[in-house]
Amino acid sequence: MSGAVSAAAGIESVSGPQREVLSVFVMKRNNRSASVIQTLRDAIAAAGPGARLPSVRALVTEHRVSPATVERAFAQLVGEGLIEPRPGQGTFVRERTDGAAASADFSWQSAALGAARADGRSLGALLALPPPGSLILSMGYLPADLQASSLLANALRHTAGRPELWDRLPVDGLEPLRAWFAREVGRGTVYSPHDVIVCGGGQAAIATTFRALVPPGHPVLVEMPTYTGAISAARAAGLELVPVGMDEKGVRPELLADAFQRTGARAFYSQPTFSNPAGTVLPAERRAAVLDIAAEARAFVIEDDWARDLDLTGTAPAPLAAGDRHGHVVYIRSLAKSAAPGLRVAAVMARGAASARLKSARGSDDFFVSGPLQAAALAVVTAPGWKRHLNAARAALIERRDVMVGALRAELRDHVTFRVPGGGMHLWLRLPDHVPDGELAAEMDRRGVIVSAGRAWFPADPDGAFLRLTFGSSPAIIREGIERLGAALAPRLRDRGPP
Numbered sequence: 001m002s003g004a005v006s007a008a009a010g011i012e013s014v015s016g017p018q019r020e021v022l023s024v025f026v027m028k029r030n031n032r033s034a035s036v037i038q039t040l041r042d043a044i045a046a047a048g049p050g051a052r053l054p055s056v057r058a059l060v061t062e063h064r065v066s067p068a069t070v071e072r073a074f075a076q077l078v079g080e081g082l083i084e085p086r087p088g089q090g091t092f093v094r095e096r097t098d099g100a101a102a103s104a105d106f107s108w109q110s111a112a113l114g115a116a117r118a119d120g121r122s123l124g125a126l127l128a129l130p131p132p133g134s135l136i137l138s139m140g141y142l143p144a145d146l147q148a149s150s151l152l153a154n155a156l157r158h159t160a161g162r163p164e165l166w167d168r169l170p171v172d173g174l175e176p177l178r179a180w181f182a183r184e185v186g187r188g189t190v191y192s193p194h195d196v197i198v199c200g201g202g203q204a205a206i207a208t209t210f211r212a213l214v215p216p217g218h219p220v221l222v223e224m225p226t227y228t229g230a231i232s233a234a235r236a237a238g239l240e241l242v243p244v245g246m247d248e249k250g251v252r253p254e255l256l257a258d259a260f261q262r263t264g265a266r267a268f269y270s271q272p273t274f275s276n277p278a279g280t281v282l283p284a285e286r287r288a289a290v291l292d293i294a295a296e297a298r299a300f301v302i303e304d305d306w307a308r309d310l311d312l313t314g315t316a317p318a319p320l321a322a323g324d325r326h327g328h329v330v331y332i333r334s335l336a337k338s339a340a341p342g343l344r345v346a347a348v349m350a351r352g353a354a355s356a357r358l359k360s361a362r363g364s365d366d367f368f369v370s371g372p373l374q375a376a377a378l379a380v381v382t383a384p385g386w387k388r389h390l391n392a393a394r395a396a397l398i399e400r401r402d403v404m405v406g407a408l409r410a411e412l413r414d415h416v417t418f419r420v421p422g423g424g425m426h427l428w429l430r431l432p433d434h435v436p437d438g439e440l441a442a443e444m445d446r447r448g449v450i451v452s453a454g455r456a457w458f459p460a461d462p463d464g465a466f467l468r469l470t471f472g473s474s475p476a477i478i479r480e481g482i483e484r485l486g487a488a489l490a491p492r493l494r495d496r497g498p499p
Helices: 008-012 016-047 056-063 067-079 108-113 121-127 149-159 175-184 202-213 228-236 253-263 284-297 353-366 371-381 384-415 437-446 475-496
Strands: 083-086 090-093 196-199 219-224 240-247 267-270 300-304 329-334 346-349 426-430 466-470
Touching: 016 056, 016 067, 016 090, 016 437, 056 067, 067 083, 149 371, 149 384, 175 196, 175 346, 175 371, 196 202, 196 353, 202 228, 202 267, 202 300, 202 329, 202 346, 202 353, 219 228, 219 253, 228 240, 240 253, 253 284, 267 284, 284 300, 384 426, 384 475, 437 466, 437 475
Parallel strands: 219 240, 219 267, 267 300, 300 329
Antiparallel strands: 083 090, 196 346, 329 346, 426 466
């Protein structure tokens, strides 16, 4: 097989089954090359200028690739100016030639900054763009082929030409957009547009809410496991995270009541509908109990309704906020999950004094969200094509979820356990207890598959080993990724025997 045929141009010239085989060949080769490059980048970052890098032979053995693949990886990094070959000696991290930069001393900054308030590594790993050619089984948004790209493009073309949208706007956002968010909660009278504050994405809404409602050093109750972005935001705000246990139906009311009483906390962050990562849905009786417990504790429930648009069964219950009479629920809803990650538009809704606190905290961040972006968001969600987009995305997610479930059962049988989620885009996979999920996630990364280790989703010590797998990618990527997961787990399972 010639090099020209294995290249992209060569593939285009081949048709039928042969073309499909060649495409898979090229994808696998690119994945292996990306894995070698990432290993070398990690070594460069850890070792510093002048350090010797692993040899071609060592990398061939570690990654089980050909010497040509390793040579291509070295050539790319030489071209980027990161490494330099020294004939007869090996390959080394390139020395800095800028004397001033090489001699700069930043050690004083550690003392000036003091202790870090948050460890952002878990969230940073989740947000990092994967190497080219990776099989992505961990992401927080719809993949490109399921995003509302055409709706957004049309909306932005129209809104960008409206000069009034480029002027100053109210800190709480455009009134028609606030009215749409308020109506979406249901029952019509729960929130008015005045109670809605537009934020630059769901993460910004969570961070603003924590800062506005909970003083630094005070406790905030969270489900365990819970969204790693909320863990990061709470720690960055200097809050004490208090985990509350869950089961297959969501947070356990008796444990929630005990945590409020024991800690004196005044806020509970919750995802009662399709929790991320576990996918649980809080049933009606527990929803009523959570509201009663919050009322008894005179506390807030911060309801993050992140997957409202990704209900795959059409049976999702109404938000907690819809049954809240006395302003205990602060409600967060984002559009980025169901439209596209670049649509950084979300809303936080509250009544009473909490609303004023939130508006004050929101204004100190960045004054207001871009007017054209707000108007485009409103145009998208009120367009006739919005419901068609959601229906198509849900249908694709159902198909892809079922492909992942089938692949897991075929590859791993009873060695892992999981529940089939009825919404969202994540599957929470419990591993055998003897399998370190962090090590497995790192091994998968070396195999060109991006997954998320479960420990990132726990605010305290995890009660087992887990992976969060996202089923948004194409069926072919899902099947190949799960096949590689099976290969990575196989030696660990052989060591322990049958489950």
